[in-house]
Amino acid sequence: MIEVAIKGKSFGDVQVLGDVRFALHAGETLAILGPSGVGKSTLLRIVAGIDSAYSGHVQAPARRAMVFQDPTLLPWRSALDNLRIVHPDLSEAAAQAMLAKVGLGDRAGAFPGQLSLGQQRRLSLARAFAGRPELLIMDEPFVSLDAATAEEMLSLTETLIGESRPATVFVTHAPGEAARLADRVMHLGGNPAVLSAAPACDRPVSGAGSAPNGGRHGRA
Amino acid sequence: MSGHAESRAVPVLSLAGLVAVWAVAALITHDAQLLPAPWQLVAPFADELRNGALLYHLGMTLWRVACAFVIAMSIGVALGLAMGRLTGLNRWLDPWLVVFLNLPALVVIVLCYLWIGLTDVAAILAVSLNKIPFVTSVLREGARALDPGLDAMAKVYGISGRARLRHVVLPQLAPFIAGAARSGVALIWKIVLVVEFLGRSSGVGFQIHMYFQLFNVGMVLVYALSFIAVMLAVEWLILQPWERRVRRWRSA
Numbered sequence: 223m224i225e226v227a228i229k230g231k232s233f234g235d236v237q238v239l240g241d242v243r244f245a246l247h248a249g250e251t252l253a254i255l256g257p258s259g260v261g262k263s264t265l266l267r268i269v270a271g272i273d274s275a276y277s278g279h280v281q282a283p284a285r286r287a288m289v290f291q292d293p294t295l296l297p298w299r300s301a302l303d304n305l306r307i308v309h310p311d312l313s314e315a316a317a318q319a320m321l322a323k324v325g326l327g328d329r330a331g332a333f334p335g336q337l338s339l340g341q342q343r344r345l346s347l348a349r350a351f352a353g354r355p356e357l358l359i360m361d362e363p364f365v366s367l368d369a370a371t372a373e374e375m376l377s378l379t380e381t382l383i384g385e386s387r388p389a390t391v392f393v394t395h396a397p398g399e400a401a402r403l404a405d406r407v408m409h410l411g412g413n414p415a416v417l418s419a420a421p422a423c424d425r426p427v428s429g430a431g432s433a434p435n436g437g438r439h440g441r442a
Numbered sequence: 443m444s445g446h447a448e449s450r451a452v453p454v455l456s457l458a459g460l461v462a463v464w465a466v467a468a469l470i471t472h473d474a475q476l477l478p479a480p481w482q483l484v485a486p487f488a489d490e491l492r493n494g495a496l497l498y499h500l501g502m503t504l505w506r507v508a509c510a511f512v513i514a515m516s517i518g519v520a521l522g523l524a525m526g527r528l529t530g531l532n533r534w535l536d537p538w539l540v541v542f543l544n545l546p547a548l549v550v551i552v553l554c555y556l557w558i559g560l561t562d563v564a565a566i567l568a569v570s571l572n573k574i575p576f577v578t579s580v581l582r583e584g585a586r587a588l589d590p591g592l593d594a595m596a597k598v599y600g601i602s603g604r605a606r607l608r609h610v611v612l613p614q615l616a617p618f619i620a621g622a623a624r625s626g627v628a629l630i631w632k633i634v635l636v637v638e639f640l641g642r643s644s645g646v647g648f649q650i651h652m653y654f655q656l657f658n659v660g661m662v663l664v665y666a667l668s669f670i671a672v673m674l675a676v677e678w679l680i681l682q683p684w685e686r687r688v689r690r691w692r693s694a
Contacts, residue, residue, distance in 0.1 A: 267594070270594075270597075270598045271597065271598065272594045272597050272598060284600070286598060287598065287599065288594075288595070288598040288599075290591065290594070290595065292591060294591045294592060294594070294595045296592070296609060296610065296613070297691055298613040298688075298691040299609060299613075299691075303609075307601070307605060307609045308595075308599045308601060309599075310602075310605065333691045335691065335692070349599075353599065359598075
């Protein structure tokens with residue numbers, strides 16, 4: 223169980239995030255929508271443990287993974303090494319299998335610079351899932367991809383999430399992506415930004431499993 | 443293919459041009475005492491090589507260069523990395539860096555000899571102290587240029603300190619380390635020569651000092667050029683291949 227209870231986050235004198243609370247069960251996927259620059263990435267960085275300069279608290283498992291907006295790979299290491307350096311316990315065979323799963327089975331020895339952006343994104347996805355994370359954080363993982371590649375990535379992500387069922391929180395601009403992946407959709411907005419139930423049009427169309435739908439979740 | 447051959451031929455032709463200029467100057471001077479022609483150095487060079495003096499003194503200088511290089515690079519890299527990453531530390535140490543960067547090499551050498559005595563410890567310490575601030579300031583720039591995205595990635599995935607240094611930080615610093623090493627070696631061997639000139643009884647600097655007093659321009663050139671040849675070999679056989687290897691991913 224992941225519990226986020228942020229009371230506020232400021233950069234200098236500018237308060238970016240207000241009171242932001244939510245909880246997430248294992249296997250549950252939460253999508254956060256919101257306009258550019260509202261603080262979505264900031265929120266994710268806090269949840270991921272990258273940014274610890276905020277007031278409030280976040281309770282999250284140690285085994286977490288993040289898919290960044292940029293692939294954020296080690297350009298000087300091969301695709302295979304990019305998995306094995308980040309996950310030292312991963313055997314070479316397991317790393318190979320993971321690469322094959324994301325369609326990079328024959329590119330294990332390639333440096334990231336030799337891969338297309340779509341392939342780099344898939345490698346970054348493989349890296350996230352290779353550690354069998356309990357918490358998966360994704361920051362606009364399908365942005366700046368052409369429609370076909372984005373669709374391919376979306377299906378791949380759906381499959382991988384379905385297989386390992388981590389608690390997932392992801393940020394996106396696209397209500398369609400949110401509807402497809404998420405059990406629950408929330409909206410980050412305002413100044414300072416707070417979470418609210420997503421407008422009706424952003425809600426997933428299909429039934430969303432056991433998760434409570436919309437609204438603030440978590441304790442005060 | 444011809445481009446490759448050409449790129450190899452250019453440095454050789456360029457050096458041949460330098461020797462030609464020297465030969466012409468020697469012919470014009472027409473005084474072997476003042477400026478011997480290149481071919482007039484062959485015999486004294488062979489003599490020094492045969493009696494072992496050249497190799498001994500080259501070896502001593504090379505050993506001092508290596509010691510000072512290793513010390514200056516290790517301390518400079520660590521200090522530069524720390525100062526680039528920790529703004530508080532940088533605020534405190536930056537004025538020191540400016541002081542040491544501007545302290546003339548000669549002053550450091552003389553003070554080390556005065557305080558420690560005319561020993562190799564003093565010599566190597568003096569050279570290292572001259573070089574550390576330079577390496578530090580180069581590596582500080584490198585540390586400031588580290589990719590915050592990769593930092594965040596390493597943090598989320600909990601990459602261990604050692605793996606982070608080896609696979610995330612050092613590859614980013616490699617061009618800075620290579621640059622500092624390059625200019626470092628060139629600077630260090632020049633300072634080592636001064637150190638030997640002033641207070642050692644072995645090494646290329648000592649020999650140059652001796653032949654300077656004997657006004658033997660030929661032998662001064664023999665020693666200086668031999669050491670330049672050694673440093674060119676270090677550059678071509680060690681530094682450049684290493685640099686090519688760490689840059690492999692860029693051109694791949």
